[in-house]
Amino acid sequence: MFDGLLHEIEKAKSICVFRHQIPDPDALGSQWGLIEWIKETYPSKKVYGCGYHVGGKPDLFPAPDQVSDEIISLSLVIVVDTANQKRIDDPRFSLAKSVIKIDHHPNFESYGTREYVFDDKAATCEIIASFLQEVVSKPLSKKVATYLYMGLLTDTLNFTTNNTSASTLQIAAYLAQSNLNFSELSQKLFSISSKEFQFSNYIRSNALIKECGLAYIVITKELLERFEITPNQAKERITDFQMVNDFDVWALFIEQIDGIKPYFNGSLRSKKIVINDIAQLFNGGGHRQAAAVKGLSFEQIDQVVDHCCKRLMEVKSNESI
Ligand SMILES: [Mn+2]
Incomplete structure (x- = not known):
């Protein structure tokens, strides 16, 4: 499964590990878990964590290292959890001669000299x-x-996503042997502030529910300001929809604060139907049942919703035959 990976790590004197923009705990956990293991195992190697963006949980992972162009160009580069080059959180990864991609997103774009992709x-x-x-x-x-x-706990939403497998739990059991404090970790990862709690209540009472089985909400800049939360914190609340029986697809669209012209980024989730191909039509992509869309106008939000509803209706009418 990992032919040549250990050899590449062993022969490199210097290694830079990259992750995706707006890093989530899976991106940060795989980045810093790998870095820390290499540092512990090969103390003489130089190992750097690259990236600019601050993630949703900045206190749980180290801040990125400041790395010069020269260091990157002389290093082995490993990119984790990132499907395409545009999403890598520092375009300078391409300065390196060897790039290793390690990822679990569908492999639509190859960019590594070696790739370990298991979707x-x-x-x-x-x-x-x-x-x-x-x-x-x-x-x-x-x-x-x-x-x-x-990373394992958050990407599987506490081992509830449908890509959670026997192997996921075996790996969790292996990690658990290192004296992990489960309740403390869960608390750190999933606890929310009272402001986020208020915001969550707002989402629950104002979500638009379509007859096709889709629920969604559009979060404007004004709302973010009113609840004093960041777009990243808002995005995390996509999980509020998850346990509702009647929702087959759900989405959260958030107005972005940067830039002159307003635009929206969105998160799409689905219980059963495939939605990442729809996300690809709107500058996005991702997993079959968890994807993102980007840079949308207000009108395009409706289009995303229509596309998803249409597919839901098709699937439902086939099931009833
Ligand atoms: Mn991931």
Whole structure:
């Protein structure tokens, strides 16, 4: 499964690990879990974590390193959890001669000289942890296991997504051997502020519910200001829709604060139907049942909703035959 990966790491004197923009705990956990393991195992190697964006949980992971162009060009580059080059959180990854891609998104775009892409895996942290289990076999340090477990837990929404498998749980059991404090980790990852709680109430009472089985809400700049939360914090609330029986597809569109012209980025989720091809029509993509759309106008939000509804109706009419 990981042919040549250990060899590449062993022969590199310097390694830069990149992740995607607006990094979530899977991106950060796989990045820092891998970095920490390499540092512990090969103390003489130089290992750097690259990226600019601040993620939703900045206190749980280290801040990125400041790395010069020269260092990157002389390093082995490893990019984790990132499907396409445009999404890598620092375009300077391309300065390196060798780029290794490790990811669990569908592989629509190859950019690595070596690629370890397994789109049936629930998280990139699951992939990194199975690699480490293969080479180390004994339990990892608590620090490495904690980084990886945080990514595994969040990308699987507490082991509830439909790509959660026996192997995901085996990997979780392997990581658990490193004395993880589950209740503390869960608290850190999923607890919200009272402002986020108020915002969550707003979403619940104002979501638009379509007859096709789709629920969505559009969050404007004014709303973000009113609840004093960032677009990143708002985005996390997509999980508020998840446990509703009547919702087959749900979406959250958030007006972005940067730029002169207003535009919206959105998160799409689905229980069963495929939605990432629809997301691709709107500057986005992602997993089959969890995808993102970008740079939308107000009118395009309606178009995304219409596309999803149309597909839901088609699927439902086929099922009833
Ligand atoms: Mn991921």
